Each structure stands twice: as C-alpha cells, then as structure tokens.
Amino acid sequence: MPAQSDRSTHESVYDARNSDIKIYVDGELVHRDDAKVSVYDSGFMLGDGVWEGLRLHRGRISFLTEHLDRLFEAAKFLDIAIGMTKAQIAEAVKSVLDANGMTDDAHIRLMVTRGRKKKPFQDPRLSEFGPTIVIIAEHSQPWAGVWERGIRLHTVPHHRGLPLTQDPKLNSHSKLNCIIALNHALRAGADEALMLDPHGFVCTTNACNFFIVRGGEVWTSTGDYCMNGITRKKVIELCNANSIRIFQKNFSLVDAYGAQEAFLTGTFGGPSPVSEIDGRVIGDGRPGPTLLRLRELYDDLVRRDAGLLSGD
Numbered sequence: 509m510p511a512q513s514d515r516s517t518h519e520s521v522y523d524a525r526n527s528d529i530k531i532y533v534d535g536e537l538v539h540r541d542d543a544k545v546s547v548y549d550s551g552f553m554l555g556d557g558v559w560e561g562l563r564l565h566r567g568r569i570s571f572l573t574e575h576l577d578r579l580f581e582a583a584k585f586l587d588i589a590i591g592m593t594k595a596q597i598a599e600a601v602k603s604v605l606d607a608n609g610m611t612d613d614a615h616i617r618l619m620v621t622r623g624r625k626k627k628p629f630q631d632p633r634l635s636e637f638g639p640t641i642v643i644i645a646e647h648s649q650p651w652a653g654v655w656e657r658g659i660r661l662h663t664v665p666h667h668r669g670l671p672l673t674q675d676p677k678l679n680s681h682s683k684l685n686c687i688i689a690l691n692h693a694l695r696a697g698a699d700e701a702l703m704l705d706p707h708g709f710v711c712t713t714n715a716c717n718f719f720i721v722r723g724g725e726v727w728t729s730t731g732d733y734c735m736n737g738i739t740r741k742k743v744i745e746l747c748n749a750n751s752i753r754i755f756q757k758n759f760s761l762v763d764a765y766g767a768q769e770a771f772l773t774g775t776f777g778g779p780s781p782v783s784e785i786d787g788r789v790i791g792d793g794r795p796g797p798t799l800l801r802l803r804e805l806y807d808d809l810v811r812r813d814a815g816l817l818s819g820d
Contacts, residue, residue, distance in 0.1 A: 517650040518715070518776050520615075529584045530607045532643035533601055537607050546644065548637050551621030553628060555682030557640075558582040561775045563810075564605060564614035564645070568812050570775070572598060574738050579618065582678055585755075587632065588622050591639055604645045615776055616646035621681065623642040655795060658783025659772060661713060662698035663761060664689045668711045677713075677736045686714035700772075702764075702785060705733040709758040713772060716780075719743070721769035721798045726754040739773040739806075746805045752798065761785075769796035778810075779803050 531543035551557035554781075560575045574592045583590050592600070601616060608614075620644045622635040666689040668676045674685075684702075693714070694700035702718065706713040712718050712734035719728045726747055728740065745752035764770065770782035770790045779802050781795040795803075 519654065520776075521649045522646040523649070525608075526646045526648075529644075529646060529738055530604065530815060531645075532604045532641070534641055535600075539602065540644075543642070543644075544682075545621075548624055548625045548628065549621055549640050551640060551681050552621060553625065554630055555684070556586070556630075556632070556635075556681065557619060557621030558586065558679055559617060559619040559681060559682040560679065562601070562616040562618060563775055564616065565612060565745060565810055567611050569601070569616070571738050571742070573713065573758075574741075575618075575775075576678065578736070579620065580737065583620060586622075586680070587676075587680065588620060588639060590620055590641070592641070597641075600641070600820060601643055601645075603775040604643045608645055608647075610645055610647065613649045614645050614791045616643040617642075619643070619681070632659045632766060641740070645765065648776075650780075652819060654777065655782050658790075658793060658795070659700055660698045660784040661700055661770075661782055661786070662693040662696040663786050664692040664703060666692065666701070666705055667704045670706055671731075676733050679735065682761045689696060690714040698784075704761075705729065707758070709760060710764050716772035716774040716777075718782075719771050719773065720759070720764055720767035721771075721796060722763065722767050724753065724798070726752060726802075727759055727763070728754070728756055728800060729768075730756050730758060737775075739775055739778060742809060743773050743779060746802060746809065750801075750805060752802070765790075767791070769799055771795075771799045771802075778806055 521783055531540050533543050536619045536813050558577045559674040562575055563570045577624050621640045622632055623635040623639045625634040627638055665684060668818035689701035689703055703711050711729045717734055717737040719726055764785055765788050768791045772780050781799055782790055783793045
C-alpha cells in the first residue's frame with residue numbers, strides 16, 4: 509500500500525486546552541469525557557441528521573446568519589423539528605463559547621439529529637423523544653504548513669451523486685460516500701479526494717469546494733453537484749465585487765491539470781492552496797497571485813462582516 513498522507517485539510521495546531529472543554533448536549537454543558545448520546549440515537553444509528561461548521565474570530569462567528577439558514581433549511585427538507593429558534597441556537601452556541609472561555613480561533617461543530625429511537629430501525633416515526641442537539645467548540649487554529657506545502661489531491665472513482673439519490677447540497681450526517689472517496693485518496697498518498705460529477709466534470713473534494721485559475725480567470729463547478737458552501741459563495745461574491753473574472757462552469761481534468769493555480773474553500777481553513785492533482789504540480793506548486801489576493805479579501809471580509817453571536 510502506498511504511504512498515506514500525514515496531513516489533512518483540517519489539520520490544526522495542537523492545543524492542550526481541548527482536553528478539558530465543555531460540550532453542549534441537549535441543553536446541558538458537560539465535560540467532554542461525559543458528553544454522550546444514546547446508541548439508539550438516529551444520528552449514530554443511521555446518519556440521520558444535519559450539521560454546520562462555524563468559525564469564531566475575535567469574538568464573532570463568521571457568517572452566522574447564513575450558517576443557521578442553511579441548517580434550518582436542511583432540517584426542513586429532512587422533516588426534523590429542531591424545536592429551537594435560530595436565536596436560541598445562537599445563544600446555545602454562545603453558552604458553549606463562554607463556558608470554555610473562547611474568544612478567538614475556535615471551530616464549532618453544531619449537530620442536530622432526529623433524536624433517540626424506541627427501536628433500532630430506520631422509520632423516522634420511531635424517533636419519539638425529540639431531536640438531539642450537540643455543540644462542540646474546540647480551540648482550533650489552522651495549520652500554517654498548508655500554505656507552505658499545499659494540499660495534494662487525488663481524483664477518485666466515487667463521484668458526487670444526483671439530487672434524486674442524496675442531494676449533495678445537503679449537509680447531512682451521512683458522509684459515507686465522501687469517506688470512501690477520502691480513503692481512496694489517502695491510499696494514493698494524497699491529502700484529499702477530488703470528486704467528479706455524474707458526467708465526469710470536475711466537481712468538488714470530499715470536504716471542500718474546488719476552484720482553478722486559468723488565464724487570469726477563476727473557474728469553479730456549476731454548483732449542481734457540490735455542497736452549497738458558504739465560503740464558496742463568499743469567494744464568488746468577492747470575485748464579482750473586485751473585478752476578478754469568475755465562471756461557474758463545467759470543466760474537465762485536462763483543464764484542472766493545466767491550471768496556473770488551484771485552491772479549496774471551506775469554513776475551517778478559508779481559501780487554501782492546492783499544490784498537486786494526481787501527482788501533477790499545479791503552477792509552480794506554491795500559492796499564486798489570484799489566491800493570495802482572494803485570501804486577503806476574504807480575511808478582510810471576515811474581519812468586517814462576521815455575524816454577531818446574537819444571530820443578528
């Protein structure tokens with residue numbers, strides 16, 4: 509077996525404080541060692557739930573309103589009654605941050621499942637006890653080495669599916685397709701899996717949205733088969749607002765291999781450089797001028813427009 513990559517796209521700087529954090533479980537704040545859900549929980553048993561990843565920056569959560577809108581939209585699609593308003597969810601997140609003394613560089617995992625079931629079967633009517641809501645906040649600063657080495661991608665045979673199977677826009681707990689894709693990439697010695705759409709066009713990675721730069725233009729997929737990433741949306745808006753030509757279009761691996769730059773977007777790391785695709789060096793293997801400009805614009809946007817913890 510080829511050597512696996514020793515770095516992930518979510519690699520963070522070690523922080524000993526995370527061994528003593530408090531976690532929100534259904535309205536209670538408990539030590540991480542005591543944070544538990546039932547083996548009958550629909551999220552554990554079936555992957556029946558939705559989640560959001562949030563970033564805390566200087567006392568504010570970036571784009572909080574949009575994250576909560578996406579969470580509630582997904583829950584509505586799945587017929588999961590969250591049982592709390594968006595403002596109440598925001599206050600619950602704030603309570604976790606306050607309990608852990610977090611004011612900056614924290615990553616929050618907000619999870620909602622259909623809840624505990626009375627029998628171990630898939631029928632959603634068996635979840636009679638209300639939703640399970642868990643909020644994990646960790647001190648988490650992205651590993652700076654990503655910008656020195658870049659992220660290495662490997663194209664996998666596992667593609668992003670059609671909406672009529674499982675809509676890839678749905679941020680659900682069921683991530684098996686993406687995990688299988690990542691396993692394939694790790695066995696090839698890469699950091700993350702590059703996934704194609706059902707027609708063979710370049711789509712996304714198993715965890716992040718994907719962009720290339722060709723001839724001074726930024727290209728990303730049509731968005732039909734990828735996660736509706738909030739960071740992806742912000743990068744597209746930044747391009748349009750700053751006279752950077754951007755296209756949402758179909759393109760192939762030929763276009764990706766020949767790109768001058770490639771990068772990923774995600775809530776955890778923001779825009780981040782791709783150095784290789786399938787062993788082929790992209791550009792000179794280092795962050796290019798377009799990405800560097802977009803990263804500066806994105807960091808400024810986070811500083812200016814992060815959503816208040818009140819949910820306003």
